[in-house]
Amino acid sequence: NAGVTQTPKFQVLKTGQSMTLQCAQDMNHEYMSWYRQDPGMGLRLIHYSVGAGITDQGEVPNGYNVSRSTTEDFPLRLLSAAPSQTSVYFCASSRTVALQGIATEAFFGQGTRLTVV
Amino acid sequence: AQSVTQLGSHVSVSEGALVLLRCNYSSSVPPYLFWYVQYPNQGLQLLLKYTTGATLVKGINGFEAEFKKSETSFHLTKPSAHMSDAAEYFCAVSETNQAGTALIFGKGTTLSVSS
Numbered sequence: 748n749a750g751v752t753q754t755p756k757f758q759v760l761k762t763g764q765s766m767t768l769q770c771a772q773d774m775n776h777e778y779m780s781w782y783r784q785d786p787g788m789g790l791r792l793i794h795y796s797v798g799a800g801i802t803d804q805g806e807v808p809n810g811y812n813v814s815r816s817t818t819e820d821f822p823l824r825l826l827s828a829a830p831s832q833t834s835v836y837f838c839a840s841s842r843t844v845a846l847q848g849i850a851t852e853a854f855f856g857q858g859t860r861l862t863v864v
Numbered sequence: 865a866q867s868v869t870q871l872g873s874h875v876s877v878s879e880g881a882l883v884l885l886r887c888n889y890s891s892s893v894p895p896y897l898f899w900y901v902q903y904p905n906q907g908l909q910l911l912l913k914y915t916t917g918a919t920l921v922k923g924i925n926g927f928e929a930e931f932k933k934s935e936t937s938f939h940l941t942k943p944s945a946h947m948s949d950a951a952e953y954f955c956a957v958s959e960t961n962q963a964g965t966a967l968i969f970g971k972g973t974t975l976s977v978s979s
Contacts, residue, residue: 780967787873789954789971790908797965805966837907841958841967849958849965851915852898855907 749773753838753856760828760863768823768859770838778841779821780853783807783834790837796821797843828863835860866891866957870970878978883927883942885973887955890936896958897938898967899929903951911953914938925949950977 754769772779780795782805792805796815810832812824821840825832839853871886889895896915900908912923919931929940938955955970 778965782969787971789870790969792966792968795966806968839908839967843965849896851896851958852910852913853908853956853967855909857907 751838751840751854751856753836753859755859756857758859758861760825760861762828762830762863764828766825766828768825768836768838768861770821770823770856771819772821772838772840772854773819774840774842774854775818776840776854777818777843779815780805780839780841781811781813781821781823782837782839783832784837784858785834793823793836825861830863833861833863866895866966866968868955868957868968868970870953870955870973872973873971874974874976876976876978877945879947880944883940883945883949883975885940885953885955885975887929887938887940887970888936889938889955889957891957894933897929897931898956898958899923899927899938899940900954900956900969901925901951902954902972908954911940945975945977947977947979950975 751772781793782790791807794813796802836859838856841853867890869888898913899911902908912921914921914931922928927942954972958967
């Protein structure tokens with residue numbers, strides 16, 4: 748079972764470059780999200796989506812764009828990379844409970860370690 | 865907006881000792897609550913979850929947690945620590961509101977186990 752697949756696993760960017768972090772899930776989950784993990788900060792929510800065509804901002808959305816054209820894919824775009832975006836990025840997907848619309852447990856990808864120099 | 869506070873960024877125990885990792889949440893509605901574990905250079909793995917029903921929840925690897933609404937807490941415990949339990953642990957809350965649904969994580973607690 749693939750679960751949540753993130754690519755690439757490692758990336759080095761120069762300041763000002765753009766790139767897309769890929770995330771795909773094969774569990775038909777409605778809810779997908781992107782987090783960044785920094786030492787002592789835990790996981791901070793960047794953007795999330797409750798279904799194809801629907802996205803919303805999390806706690807730290809600046810400098811990032813997302814789109815959700817299919818249920819399976821939720822790419823994260825860095826528009827103009829900055830050293831402050833050096834981090835480990837995790838994509839996650841969750842099933843939502845139909846009536847309440849609440850996200851249940853998240854399944855995580857293995858992460859992308861991004862360094863911006 | 866909901867939030868999660870994990871008391872103690874670092875907890876150290878001896879092998880065989882009780883493990884207690886604290887988590888408090890703020891939520892205006894009954895939340896779903898989760899504990900995750902992260903081993904070095906890996907993603908997060910679900911340990912246990914509370915959604916509805918029984919407030920004492922058992923998870924993998926001998927861990928359990930109790931939902932206490934009156935204390936807005938969801939502390940994680942294990943009766944006897946093992947060396948392999950050394951990892952980082954995250955508490956998370958999920959709720960739905962007018963803006964939608966979101967999973968919010970605490971800052972994490974690193975558990976060290978000494979022999």
